[in-house]
Amino acid sequence: MAAVRTSSEVAFNRIAIAAVLVATLIFLAPIYWIASTAFKPKELAVSVPPTVLFEPEVTPFVRLFTKRVQMQKAVDPQVYEAAPWWEKRIYDGGERVLKVGKDVQLSQYPDRFMNSLIVAVISTVLAVGMGTFTAYGFSRFKIAGEADLLFFILSTRMLPPVVVAIPMFLMYRMVGLNDSHIGLIILYVAFNLSFSVWLMKGFMDEIPKEYEEAALVDGYTRMQAFFKIVLPEAATGIAATAVFCFITAWNEYAFALIMTNRRAQTAPPFIPSQIGSGLPDWTTIAAGTFLFLLPVAIFTFLLRNHLLRGVTFGAIRK
Amino acid sequence: MASVALTNLDPASRAAARGWSDLTIRNLFIIPTLVFLIVFNIFPLIYSLGYSFTNFAANRAEPWQFVGLQNYRELLSDDHIWSNFVITAKYVIVSVAGQMVVGFGLALLLNRSFPMKGLITTLLLLPMMMSAAVVGLFWQLLYSPSWGPINYVFGLGDFAWLSNPDSALYAVAITDIWMWSPFVMLLSLAGLSAVPQHLYEAAAIDRAGWWYTFTRITLPLVSPILLIALIFRTMEAFKTFDIAYTMTTQPTAELIAIRLYKQAFQQWDTGKSCALAYIVLIMVLAITNLYVKYLNKVKER
Incomplete structure (x- = not known):
């Protein structure tokens, strides 16, 4: 039955929607401030009263790159x-x-940005690749102590980065992996692998077993069935998992701060280090921040239907 | 005869007869991941457990000595460390409580149909996807006593949010609430949309008031998912490093993770920092255990 709506309910509904709009403006204000400061003339970034509307210019980006x-x-x-x-x-x-x-002479920003890109892309490919195989294994085969193994895998994700970083720093120093791309990639794969296994297992569980069984009856080997039937079915899940892993690696700060300082330094520890002493040039910092946040903002929109799954490690779906 | 026997087997076994056996494939798919995690996560922890019983300092060449439980004894009787734990507890309580209230509140408001709902929900989720270190840094400008928009909008004059010892921790917590309320909102929305509509209709027929409906229908049905959000955010807030580290240097905002970082990589008190890392680790694992327990509970429904 369609509930008959009283006038007070309609009014309440309107108030709620208005409140949502106000909240959205408040939540987006800091992001607007970053984006707008990136296009402000230097003196308007620190004006009193703060400047909301102005004629945008790209000078901060010129300064960022030179x-x-x-x-x-x-x-x-x-x-x-x-x-x-x-x-x-x-x-x-x-x-x-x-x-x-x-x-x-270019500034260090393009280098640091490239480092972020290299480390995030390679670690994502590795973490999602390994995670997809492992998730299939957990989804389809009987494994003794499966729940305990899955808990062990998830628990590695929960380790505080600084706790892991202390011994890793010492070990990397011994083998010369400090301030190297490979060193950071290994850490990010280790960090994202558990996430990738859990999320992919959720996606794998949703692919009916009957698909592969039909393929096995048709004469496929298990491996052929995995590559030709299961992987294409899991494509959306793989893409969503990859984007999540990319964002995590892209945003990561603590490991990058501890393990890199120059050659392999990524953008998150680099951007704050620009502040230096004296009066910081906020427009240049905002320009660097803006370019750094842009890919994540785009990915968030692409991922919007998988966000819930992602943040709950695949446990809660829509 | 052999071919007849083969067709009698189930499909999996017949496939196994052709290619690798399922057992081989299972091991091939799972073991590398387990080995990788053991080598790069568990082994380092065993390594640092060893160092936690020594006076090793990573920046000095002199050999270390075994000191037994001295590091742990010193840490547990160190007032400075206890104050870091108290600061962390304050931070966790304020920021997680804030996130739960704001996030669940937003979800209640969003839980109705209106134009562009999808777009607005996604826009609200943006903060949690962004780098805490980089965004936290930028909040320094927002909080700035001289030109910050926050002080201007709220007419707070030149209140120095981040360099005032009394407010620094709460300023960081506010930024954290801004970042992570969307997380609670996302989970709450899922919980709210799973409440069967007929319960609300039945309540409406019974002329149940808003409060009654909320406390007797909505809350009990959403609470499992709220609990998940609460435990997860508690665990993450307890580990907080990035956002607080890039926002302020106030000792009153020195969370335990920052203390650990300084001890390990600025004072190079490696042995002792390994011990502190273990104390933190045990606390985190306790919360993780709780989290996974409830996660599995919700999953089974």
Whole structure:
């Protein structure tokens, strides 16, 4: 029966929706502040009162990607005229772009961003690959002490990173893996593997066993059935798991802070280290933060139907 | 004769006769993962357990000595460490309570149909997907006493959220509530949408009030999932490092994970930090155990 709605219920409904909208604005405000500061002229980032609307510019991104020094005296007008638009922006700020010969010196940001990308992508491929096989094993075969093994696997995910990092740091130092991509990749695979097993097991459990059994009757070997029947069925699950693992590795801070300092340093420990002493340039920091957060924001939208599963390790579905 | 016998077997065994046996495949699929986790998670913990009984310092060349339980004795009688645990407990209580209230509140508001519900829900979930270290850093600007938008909006003058010893911990907790309320909201929404609609209809026929319906129908049916959210967030809050470390250096906001980091990698008191790591580890494993227990309970339903 359709419940007859009283006028007070309708009013309450409207108030609730209005409250949702207000809450959404509050929750998005800090994110708006990061995104908007990334496009602000330097002086507007720290203005009183805070600037909400302004004419956006890309100078913070030019500063983010270049190495610069303070100018001692005003720039030669001829040099200024000959400079490309983005270099003029730097001159306007009283700085000059560092060059070797004609080559513009890039800041460390692109390197750190690439490190994040390399480490996150490779560790994701490994964690999801191993996790998919293992999840299939747990989903389809009888295993003695299965619940205990699965608990053991999950518990490795719950270990506090700093606790694991102390012995790993000492061991890496012995074998020379400190500040290396491989070292960080191993740690992230170890961290994401348990998650990947649990999430993939949920997806595997949903694929009817009858599919493979039919294939086995048709003369497939178990391995052929796994690769040709099960994997294509699990594609969505694999993609969702991969995106989750990527985001986790991309965002990870503690291991990266402890294990890397230069060559293999990823963006999360690098971005805070830019603050330095004195008055920080918030527009450049915001530009770096904005570019770093953008992929995660896009992925969140792609993942929206799997978020619940992901945050509960596959235990709760929609 | 042999072919007849083969067709009598179940499909799995017949496949096994052709390719690798199921047992081989099972071992091949599972053992590498277990070995990997043992080598890179369990072995390091055994290694650090060993060091926790020594006075080893990773930045000095001199040989270490076995000191027995001295590290543990010193840690447990160290007021500084106890204060770190008290700070952590305060942080866990404030931030998890805040997340539960805000998250469940949001879920109650969202649990109705309205235009663009999907989009708004996803937008609300954005904070929890982002890097705590990087976002936490940016909250320094939001909290800034001189140009921060927060002080401006709330008319707080030049209140120094993060450098005031009394407020630093709570400022971090507020940011954590902002980040993780969406998590509680997501789980609560799942719980709320699983409440059978006919219960509400029956309550409406009985002219049950809002409060009665909420406490007798909604809460009991959602509570298992709320408990999951509560335990998980408690465990995560207890381990908090990133967000507090990048936001403030106030000693009053020194959580146990930060204390552990400083002891291990700034003071290089390696042996003792291994011991502290073990104390923290045992507490985390206790909560994990509880979490998995309830997770399995909800899963069975």
